[in-house]
Amino acid sequence: xxxxxxxxxxxxxxxxxxxxxxxxxxxxxxxxxxxxxxxxxxxxxxxxxxxxxxxxxxxxxxxxxxxxxxxxxxxxxxxxxxxxxxxxxxxxxxxxxxxxxxxxxxxxxxxxxxxxxxxxxxxxxxxxxxxxxxxxxxxxxxxxxxxxxxxxxxxxxxxxxxxxxxxxxxxxxxxxxxxxxxxxxxxxxxxxxxxxxxxxxxxxxxxxxxxxxxxxxxxxxxxxxxxxxxxxxxxxxxxxxxxxxxxxxxxxxxxxxxxxxxxxxxxxxxxxxxxxxxxxxxxxxxxxxxxxxxxxxxxxxxxxxxxxxxxxxxxxxxxxxxxxxxxxxxxxxxxxxxxxxxxxxxxxxxxxxxxxxxxxxxxxxxxxxxxxxxxxxxxxxxxxxxxxxxxxxxxxxxxxxxxxxxxxxxxxxxxx
Amino acid sequence: xxxxxxxxxxxxxxxxxxxxxxxxxxxxxxxxxxxxxxxxxxxxxxxxxxxxxxxxxxxxxxxxxxxxxxxxxxxxxxxxxxxxxxxxxxxxxxxx
Numbered sequence: 001x002x003x004x005x006x007x008x009x010x011x012x013x014x015x016x017x018x019x020x021x022x023x024x025x026x027x028x029x030x031x032x033x034x035x036x037x038x039x040x041x042x043x044x045x046x047x048x049x050x051x052x053x054x055x056x057x058x059x060x061x062x063x064x065x066x067x068x069x070x071x072x073x074x075x076x077x078x079x080x081x082x083x084x085x086x087x088x089x090x091x092x093x094x095x096x097x098x099x100x101x102x103x104x105x106x107x108x109x110x111x112x113x114x115x116x117x118x119x120x121x122x123x124x125x126x127x128x129x130x131x132x133x134x135x136x137x138x139x140x141x142x143x144x145x146x147x148x149x150x151x152x153x154x155x156x157x158x159x160x161x162x163x164x165x166x167x168x169x170x171x172x173x174x175x176x177x178x179x180x181x182x183x184x185x186x187x188x189x190x191x192x193x194x195x196x197x198x199x200x201x202x203x204x205x206x207x208x209x210x211x212x213x214x215x216x217x218x219x220x221x222x223x224x225x226x227x228x229x230x231x232x233x234x235x236x237x238x239x240x241x242x243x244x245x246x247x248x249x250x251x252x253x254x255x256x257x258x259x260x261x262x263x264x265x266x267x268x269x270x271x272x273x274x275x276x277x278x279x280x281x282x283x284x285x286x287x288x289x290x291x292x293x294x295x296x297x298x299x300x301x302x303x304x305x306x307x308x309x310x311x312x313x314x315x316x317x318x319x320x321x322x323x324x325x326x327x328x329x330x331x332x333x334x335x336x337x338x339x340x341x342x343x344x345x346x347x348x349x350x351x352x353x354x355x356x357x358x359x360x361x362x363x364x365x366x367x368x369x370x371x372x373x374x375x376x377x378x379x380x381x382x383x384x385x386x387x388x389x390x391x392x393x394x395x396x397x398x399x400x401x402x403x404x405x406x407x408x409x410x411x412x413x414x415x416x
Numbered sequence: 417x418x419x420x421x422x423x424x425x426x427x428x429x430x431x432x433x434x435x436x437x438x439x440x441x442x443x444x445x446x447x448x449x450x451x452x453x454x455x456x457x458x459x460x461x462x463x464x465x466x467x468x469x470x471x472x473x474x475x476x477x478x479x480x481x482x483x484x485x486x487x488x489x490x491x492x493x494x495x496x497x498x499x500x501x502x503x504x505x506x507x508x509x510x511x512x
Contacts, residue, residue, distance in 0.1 A: 242464035253460035300435040401456040
């Protein structure tokens with residue numbers, strides 16, 4: 001792998017930028033691997049990277065139906081935060097934030113992680129009480145989060161309208177370590193780093209079956225490019241997890257919904273942080289390219305269409321026009337949908353499955369991007385040791401049978 | 417926005433309706449007789465198919481009644497709607 005550095009950039013510049021190599025190979029599948037990861041999104045690529053780097057497994061393939069990073073990794077609103085209420089979630093998401101902080105150096109790839117602060121606005125008495133509870137719970141868990149008055153919110157984010165609106169801002173919870181990262185760069189950075197450790201990333205290769213032996217353990221996957229053997233298979237297929245798991249006969253506590261997002265035309269820096277509001281349903285930040293990145297809600301019904309209804313996006317735009325009046329004249333450039341897999345308790349599943357050798361990382365619902373490095377890290381541990389890492393042990397499939405939910409449904413940033 | 421054909425009221429826009437999840441999941445006759453795993457399967461596990469999906473809808477801002485529909489989750493096209501209690505229609509035939 002060509003390492004990126006200022007000196008390397010200068011050297012290539014003098015050569016007219018002719019000397020750059022492709023950042024990853026495009027290999028044909030081998031007949032057999034030690035581990036196959038299904039799904040080359042951020043989570044799958046991160047899992048492969050940590051398997052190769054920390055667990056010494058060399059023969060790894062990441063199999064992708066489309067192109068790498070082309071699913072939810074390329075469709076999310078790029079927010080990173082860890083201000084979750086419950087101990088288990090705080091541990092998982094903060095593990096991820098700690099990895100984000102050193103990720104660019106670790107991967108030798110600029111993922112543009114920008115800890116610009118995530119501000120969650122309170123608009124009613126219940127919000128105030130609930131967010132203060134979050135602040136206290138987070139601080140007990142060592143996760144930074146602080147309460148701001150309405151005036152302090154506006155001082156931190158001057159474009160905000162805090163008073164002249166239907167539901168005035170009463171305050172907000174600010175996580176300063178939260179922020180954004182460049183979603184595509186995360187997929188590319190993990191792909192390049194994993195590839196340099198010998199991981200085969202096989203794109204345009206759809207998994208059509210999971211082959212199991214007489215004892216029920218996995219033997220490999222049938223794909224559109226033939227059979228590929230492996231004793232361990234990690235499914236990291238986001239909205240399509242139910243589809244892939246059904247190939248092994250495993251029923252999942254998941255439903256797949258379209259989640260929409262949209263971006264405005266690019267403008268000069270005008271919005272300094274991430275702002276989200278449950279109550280009026282606004283969710284906005286500005287990308288480094290200048291676009292306002294806006295997250296809308298999920299549609300009401302399950303779907304695999306990667307689009308959604310217009311009334312869902314106009315609902316969030318109504319809120320943004322009131323919360324940030326200067327954006328009323330912004331034109332929206334693009335909107336799109338991604339398919340998110342939602343669990344009954346809105347917490348993910350990173351676990352072993354009833355099928356020997358089959359592992360699953362799914363159920364991230366509307367908030368999986370922030371967990372990309374952390375989820376990959378603990379999922380790799382789970383696959384390598386056939387045992388969960390202490391951080392992901394509570395996020396098992398059995399928690400639904402045993403009634404030990406991690407009920408973040410009301411605690412997540414946007415209403416699900 | 418989807419246009420949904422309520423079996424009682426006719427075609428109406430999606431915002432008049434609420435989604436009710438997968439249809440034809442019968443509550444077990446004797447829940448106490450089930451194992452924890454079987455009960456969890458009833459409560460939480462869903463087919464979540466990519467393709468034809470039988471699902472419940474409620475015409476909340478209309479007649480208020482529940483009914484069932486078969487929709488293609490790859491296109492959101494409603495293949496059929498039918499009253500609660502009726503058998504799932506032979507949608508493979510209709511889809512053709």
